[in-house]
Each structure stands twice: as C-alpha cells, then as structure tokens.
Amino acid sequence: MSDIYALCTCGSGKKFRFCCQSISTTLEKAYSQARAGQLDSAVRTFDSAIAAQPDRLEIYLHKARLLDALKRRPEAEKALDLALATNANYASAHFLRAQWRMQEGEVPGAAILGRMAVDAYPADSKEQIALVYSFLADVESQMGHPIAARNALRMATRLDPANTNYSSGFEELFGAKSDMPMFIRREYTLLSPPSGSKRRASWDKLAKEHRSGRLSDLARMFTTLATQDSQDPAAVHNAGLINAWLGDNTQALEYLGKYIQLETDPVRKENALVLSEVLSTGHGSEPGDHAQHEFVFLARNPPALDKLLNKFNGEKRFSPYHVDETEQGQTIIEAYFLQMKDAAHGIITPGETAPEEKFARVVAHFNLAMPRVHVSGTDKSIIQGLRDEFAQGLGWTDKEAPVRSTGRLGHLAREPLMVSTQQGVPHEELMARQLAECTKEYELSWPHKKLKSLHGSSPQEAVATPEGKQRVSALIRFHEEASLVGQRIGYSFNRVRRLLGLPTTGTEPQTSVIPPTAVMEQSPQAAFQLAVQANDDAAASSHAKAWLSSPGIEDRFAAANHLARQAQKAGDWVGAMTALESGQATDGGGRKADYLARRGQCLLKLNRLPEACGLFDQLAAGDTPESRQALALAVESLVSAGHGTEAGRLANTGKAQAAKAQNRDLEEHFNELARAAGKI
Ligand SMILES: [Zn+2]
Structure with a gap:
C-alpha cells in the first residue's frame, strides 16, 4: 500500500496504518503467491494467519476478497460467514456482500446489506460510511427510488466533503443544470417540534x-x-x-x-x-397511475436482432437517436418506437407500409447496451405487441422475456414526445405540433383519466370538493415539474388549471403559450435541445450554430460537440476540430477538459500524434474530477489508436491522480488501460 494513511483495503473504515499494517507481512506473502499463480498456497497463508490470530477478522476479509478475485465466490462467502459468526455486526463483511449482490443484479438485497453496513460502522469512520452511501445512491436509483438516492449522495457529500467526486456527482445529478424534475432535486427538510406545546x-x-x-x-x-x-x-x-x-x-x-x-x-x-x-x-x-410496461432480453443472436431492427426501420416506426460504440466495442443504441396514424393497436401491423406522416408520437423506448435490450413504454398493449414481434423474429418461447409492469417515473418527463419522420420539416412546424400534442394530452385526455391517487376519480370529477381541488392542484404541479417536453416548448400548465377551475400559479407566464418561434429566438439552447430530442440533426446543427454565436450563454460544449459529431460522421475530422476549437474559443474557459480530450481525439484521427499528446498533457496537468474523467477518454483513444507508450505514460499519471482523489473506480479503470497499453 503506497499511502499508509489511506483507507485500509479490508474495508474496516480505519486508516491502513492503524489497521492491516500489522499483518502486512501476511498480506504481501499471500498476494505474491497469488501473483505467481500459487493460488492454493496463497489461501493457505491466510488460513494459517487466521489460525494464529482468530480474532483478527480483517484476515477473513482479505481472504474473501482474494477468493472472489479468483472467481471462487462460494468459498469467499464462507470466509465471510466465519467472520460474521464471531461478530454478526461486522460492517465490512456486510458492505462486501452488498457489493457482490449488486454485481449479481440482486439490487434489493444490496440495499438491505448496504444499510446494515452504514449502521454497523463506527460513527467516526466517516470516509468509509460516505463510500457506502455513494454505493447506496446507485442502488436506490436502480430501484427507482430517486428521493432515497439523492439523500444517500447528499449524506456522502456531508460525511466526506473533501472528496470532490461526491460533490460533483451530486451537482451533475441533482444540481441546477440537471434534467431531473424539481420534485426530485428539491431539498426536503424535517419539520420542527411544535413550539411551546407539551x-x-x-x-x-x-x-x-x-x-x-x-x-x-x-x-x-x-x-x-x-x-x-x-x-x-x-x-x-x-x-x-x-x-x-x-x-x-x-x-x-x-x-x-x-x-x-x-x-x-x-x-x-x-x-x-x-x-x-x-x-x-x-x-x-403497484403499477398505479405511473405504470411502465417493459421486457428485457439478452441479444444472443445479433444478426437476427439486426434484421428485425432493419425491418422496423424500413417500416418507419423505429427512430434511433443515439447510436454509439464504446471504446471496448460495446454497441449502444437508443431509439424510439413511433406510433403511426390509422394503424391498428397504435403500431402498424408487420409488413404494412406506414402512411406518409410528417410527425409521429413516441410510444415506446428501445435501449440496447450490447447484449442487454430493454423495451419500455406506458401503453401495455403496445409493449405486449412489440414483445410478440420480437418473440417471432428471434424465435422465443412463450415464457421468454415476459412483459412486466411496475410503477416508474421513467418516461414521465418525455411524454408526450413527437418525432418528425421526414427530412427537412421546418423546426417551427415540429414545435407547433409538439405544442398541440401537449394540449391534447394534458387538456383533453388527462382530466378524464381515472386516477389511483384520486381514489379512482378523474381530475374533472375530483375538483368538485375542496379536498379534491387540493389533490388535483398537487398532481398538476407534479406533471408541470416532470414534463421536460412541456418546459422546453413553453407549454403553460395554467391552461389545465383554468380548465379545471383551479387558481393559476405565478411560476408560469400568464400569457397562454409562448409561440414556438419566440422560444427559439429567446433560447437557441432550448431549441437545440428540442431538435436533438426530436432526432432532427439538420435543425440541431442550425440551432447549435446560433447558440455558439449567441452572447452570454455559458457552457456551449453540447453545441460544439454536436457539430463536431456531424462532421465526424461525414469523415471530416478537420471540420470536427474546427467546430470544437471555435466552441472552446467562445466558451470562456468552461468545459476545458472536455474540449481538450475531444480535440486530441480528432488530432489522433488525423495522425498528428505529437499535437494530440500536447493537448492530453494539458489534461494530465489539470487534476480536477473533470480533467481526470477526460484523461481516461484520452487514454482510451490512444489505446485504440495503438499508441502504447503514450497511453501507458498517461494512464499511470491518471492512476496516481485517481488514487489520490480516492476514486477507486477510476483508479481501476486507469489500471486496466495501463495493462491494455502494455500489451500493444
Ligand atoms: Zn484493514
């Protein structure tokens, strides 16, 4: 261990100096045996250390970690069982198990064990408890518990304020620039005791x-x-x-x-x-008022899946908006399934040609991170229909990938989203259509829905009583805070309030609706985001240019990066670089790390290695959370371009910085990159 005052790797929450340093001879011996391939000897080294000092539970932890690294988890579990038999409240054993459950996809189990660990650590092990909380933030958000996730990350920032990974993560997820609805970002506080009372x-x-x-x-x-x-x-x-x-x-x-x-x-x-x-x-x-229906499967036969997606694409009801490949070669596709007018069950029947429509409503979301595919939406019959089509195309049995229903906030923010299905449709037209769709959804459809949170009444019925009025007002605010689409086109939920005879609020402009063109003039940024969401590359590019040349808006990286990607798609790496350079020049120093990494990537593609390395060295000199993340990207590009020496050197710099900042994931990532660089 390089820094004896860093947290001990056994997970005790103590510094190494005051924890496992006294057994460091045993540790070194076991790990050098393991490195030399003498695995059983390494395990025996731990066993004899345990026999000599049965009360040193840390040794069980090290043994369990080693066994797990050797892919012998059942034996590793037994080692933890033995430690817990001595101390049932042994925090580090609970935390290690929580991490294993998470890896296995047993998320609720991971949550229970993580909470047990938080309670079991001594209160002064603040850094360690913060680490468990940041783990719990992941666990809770995977379970669809955003309030618990936000609180967990908040606890981590309070317990370990020096670790900027927590504070910057919190800012990104729940800060002012986050896409999360206000009801998640809001700081909920405890109420005080009633004053002067008994x-x-x-x-x-x-x-x-x-x-x-x-x-x-x-x-x-x-x-x-x-x-x-x-x-x-x-x-x-x-x-x-x-x-x-x-x-x-x-x-x-x-x-x-x-x-x-x-x-x-x-x-x-x-x-x-x-x-x-x-x-x-x-x-x-329960699925309730925010039911999401979904099916998940592993793409075991990529060519068959490809064929099926091409068929959907040919029928113009599949609209990819994010296609990417990670440096490790993992394919990522995010796409919408579109609803076509006049089609049976909302989705056109297989083989049928879609009627020519300028716009289509998004009815399902497709998400592939090879090999996992996730299809979800709020209309059960549409999801069931899609599941049956996948089953047929991929030759599934009846039992495979069943449709499940849960209560999820998932798509709430994006509904009701429109996508233009033809090239060159003016952006104003899409905005106007999007506005019409919001009106239809929130003013014609929603007020008549029977809702569980209104005890089975519709909003229209519920507003007959004062209590019902309050509940409906709260629901409207819930949708107002959730709706990204509504916010971006300037849809005013006061229209719904007036319709239902409820008092309007001052948070929205009193004029009924801002005309879409005015939104665009006022905010090229909002117009850009809407165009990206609508998968309209041409419109997005034109708004990106407007955004880059507009004064006073900080952080234009998204716009510059969009233009660079468009150029890149056409193989124009010089154009890509120009876009990034002009973005950086107008951005007044913001997002410097992202610009440096992306510009360096372009230079690598143009075979200008020394210049690229010059930019990457600037990144390496940064040593901020942003620069370290960007440095990892830079090293990945060097590895995939086959520059082993440069990649290795920068990976080691990154590793040292990540270790110092106690960002274990990033440290391990740099470690892997250094190994990959060594093999070139
Ligand atoms: Zn230790």
Whole structure:
C-alpha cells in the first residue's frame, strides 16, 4: 500500500496504518503467491494467519476478497460467514456482500446489506460510511427510488466533503443544470417540534436518546413520537420523510398519508402530496397511475436482432437517436418506437407500409447496451405487441422475456414526445405540433383519466370538493415539474388549471403559450435541445450554430460537440476540430477538459500524434474530477489508436491522480488501460 494513511483495503473504515499494517507481512506473502499463480498456497497463508490470530477478522476479509478475485465466490462467502459468526455486526463483511449482490443484479438485497453496513460502522469512520452511501445512491436509483438516492449522495457529500467526486456527482445529478424534475432535486427538510406545546418535552427527551444522528435512529425516534401522539403533524411528517430517505416507500407513504390529513397549511400539504406521488413509484410499488410496461432480453443472436431492427426501420416506426460504440466495442443504441396514424393497436401491423406522416408520437423506448435490450413504454398493449414481434423474429418461447409492469417515473418527463419522420420539416412546424400534442394530452385526455391517487376519480370529477381541488392542484404541479417536453416548448400548465377551475400559479407566464418561434429566438439552447430530442440533426446543427454565436450563454460544449459529431460522421475530422476549437474559443474557459480530450481525439484521427499528446498533457496537468474523467477518454483513444507508450505514460499519471482523489473506480479503470497499453 503506497499511502499508509489511506483507507485500509479490508474495508474496516480505519486508516491502513492503524489497521492491516500489522499483518502486512501476511498480506504481501499471500498476494505474491497469488501473483505467481500459487493460488492454493496463497489461501493457505491466510488460513494459517487466521489460525494464529482468530480474532483478527480483517484476515477473513482479505481472504474473501482474494477468493472472489479468483472467481471462487462460494468459498469467499464462507470466509465471510466465519467472520460474521464471531461478530454478526461486522460492517465490512456486510458492505462486501452488498457489493457482490449488486454485481449479481440482486439490487434489493444490496440495499438491505448496504444499510446494515452504514449502521454497523463506527460513527467516526466517516470516509468509509460516505463510500457506502455513494454505493447506496446507485442502488436506490436502480430501484427507482430517486428521493432515497439523492439523500444517500447528499449524506456522502456531508460525511466526506473533501472528496470532490461526491460533490460533483451530486451537482451533475441533482444540481441546477440537471434534467431531473424539481420534485426530485428539491431539498426536503424535517419539520420542527411544535413550539411551546407539551410535545416539545417528549421530542427533547427522545432526541437525547437518539443523538447518533444516524437515519435509522432518527426513523425510530420519529416513529415513536408519531405513535405516542398520532395528532402531532410534525412527528408524523418526519417519520414519513425519513422512511423515504431510507428507501422504504411503503412506510413513507403510510405516514405521509396521515400527515396530509393533519396538515392545515396549504403549501406544506401540496408539497407532501407531490412527494407522495413520487414515492408511489419504484421497486415494490403497484403499477398505479405511473405504470411502465417493459421486457428485457439478452441479444444472443445479433444478426437476427439486426434484421428485425432493419425491418422496423424500413417500416418507419423505429427512430434511433443515439447510436454509439464504446471504446471496448460495446454497441449502444437508443431509439424510439413511433406510433403511426390509422394503424391498428397504435403500431402498424408487420409488413404494412406506414402512411406518409410528417410527425409521429413516441410510444415506446428501445435501449440496447450490447447484449442487454430493454423495451419500455406506458401503453401495455403496445409493449405486449412489440414483445410478440420480437418473440417471432428471434424465435422465443412463450415464457421468454415476459412483459412486466411496475410503477416508474421513467418516461414521465418525455411524454408526450413527437418525432418528425421526414427530412427537412421546418423546426417551427415540429414545435407547433409538439405544442398541440401537449394540449391534447394534458387538456383533453388527462382530466378524464381515472386516477389511483384520486381514489379512482378523474381530475374533472375530483375538483368538485375542496379536498379534491387540493389533490388535483398537487398532481398538476407534479406533471408541470416532470414534463421536460412541456418546459422546453413553453407549454403553460395554467391552461389545465383554468380548465379545471383551479387558481393559476405565478411560476408560469400568464400569457397562454409562448409561440414556438419566440422560444427559439429567446433560447437557441432550448431549441437545440428540442431538435436533438426530436432526432432532427439538420435543425440541431442550425440551432447549435446560433447558440455558439449567441452572447452570454455559458457552457456551449453540447453545441460544439454536436457539430463536431456531424462532421465526424461525414469523415471530416478537420471540420470536427474546427467546430470544437471555435466552441472552446467562445466558451470562456468552461468545459476545458472536455474540449481538450475531444480535440486530441480528432488530432489522433488525423495522425498528428505529437499535437494530440500536447493537448492530453494539458489534461494530465489539470487534476480536477473533470480533467481526470477526460484523461481516461484520452487514454482510451490512444489505446485504440495503438499508441502504447503514450497511453501507458498517461494512464499511470491518471492512476496516481485517481488514487489520490480516492476514486477507486477510476483508479481501476486507469489500471486496466495501463495493462491494455502494455500489451500493444
Ligand atoms: Zn484493514
């Protein structure tokens, strides 16, 4: 271990100097045996160390990690069992298991073990607990629990403020520039005890007993308070919120439901209603009002899949908007399935030619990260129909890749999205059509839907009572905050409010709708994003140029990069570089790392290695979270272009920087790149 004051690799949460340094002779011996291929001897070295010092549980951890690295997980599990038999509350064993469950796709199990680890680590192992929290942020977001994911990452930034990976990750996912709906980005806070009441004394008394500040402790405290007095709105609210942070949406909804009955302040009540709507989705929820239907399969026969996708494409109902290949050669395709007018079941029947339409509505999402394919949407019959077509095309049995339904926020932000299916349709026309589609969805269709969150009534019916009015207002705000499409074209949800006789809000312009052209003039950035979303490359390019030449907008990298990619597609690497250079020149120093990496990639394609390396050296001198990520990209391009020496040198620089910043994933990534470079 190079830095003896870094966290020990056994996962104890202590510094190596005060943890496994005393057994470093054993560790070195075992690992050098393993490196020399004497695997059984390495395992025996650990066994005799355990026999000599049975109370040193760290040795079990090292042995388990070694066995796991040797792909002998069942034996590794046994080593952990033995450690846990001595101490059932052994945090590092729980955390290691949590990571294994995650690798195996057993996400709910990973969540439970991760939470156990958080509770079991000593409170002063802050860096280690932060690491577990950042792991839990991933776990919770995979389970569709964005409130718990945000809280976990927030906890990581608080426990280990020096680690900029947490703060920059938080900013990217939940910060001001994130695409996430406001109801996820919002900072929810605990309510204070009722002032001057008798309840205050009970709060103080319990707070003394639960002073650890751990979430699980706080959950117990507020559950007790809420049980003592079920009429104490603040305690009931806090019990709900903390359960949401812990990823227990069922408990959270139960408490929030009670709180909503007790709360008399309309603003707080609406916030709780919106939060309840968010918590009604994700792992463990009923499909409900935000049902998503999906099927997942592994592409075992790529040529057959290719043929099928080509057929869909020929029928003009498949619209790829992101096709890419990672440096490791993994194919990535993201695409929309489009609904054609006059077609039976919304999707045209196989073999039939689509009627010529300028626009089509997105009805399903296709996501391939080779070999995993995921198809999802909100209309069950469409997804079932697509599943049957895939089954036929790929020769599945009836049982393969069944359609599953869950409650997910998934597509909420993008509905109702339109895509133009013909080249050269003016952008204004698409915007106008998109606006019409929003009007249809939110004003004609939604008010008449029977909703679970309105106890089976439609919004139109529910607004007959004061309580119903409040609930419908909250639902409209939920959609307003979720709808990316609505925000980008300037659709005003006050139209829905007026339609249902509800008070309008000041957050949206009072003029009914901003004409699409005005949006474009005001914000070439918004127009660019909409064009990208609509898969209209030509329009996106023209808005990208407008954006690059408009004053006062920071961070134009997306525009410059779009133009570079377009040039690249045409094999014009000089053009690509010019686009990036002019982008960087107007961007006033922002996104410097991304520009350097991309420009270097172009230079490599033009066989101008020394110049490319000059730019990459500037990256290596950066040593910020952004520059390190960009450096990894740069090294990947050097490896794939076959420049082993340069790649190896920069990979080692990156590795040292990642190690110093304690970004283990990135460190390992650089490690792999260095190995790949060594083989060239
Ligand atoms: Zn240790």
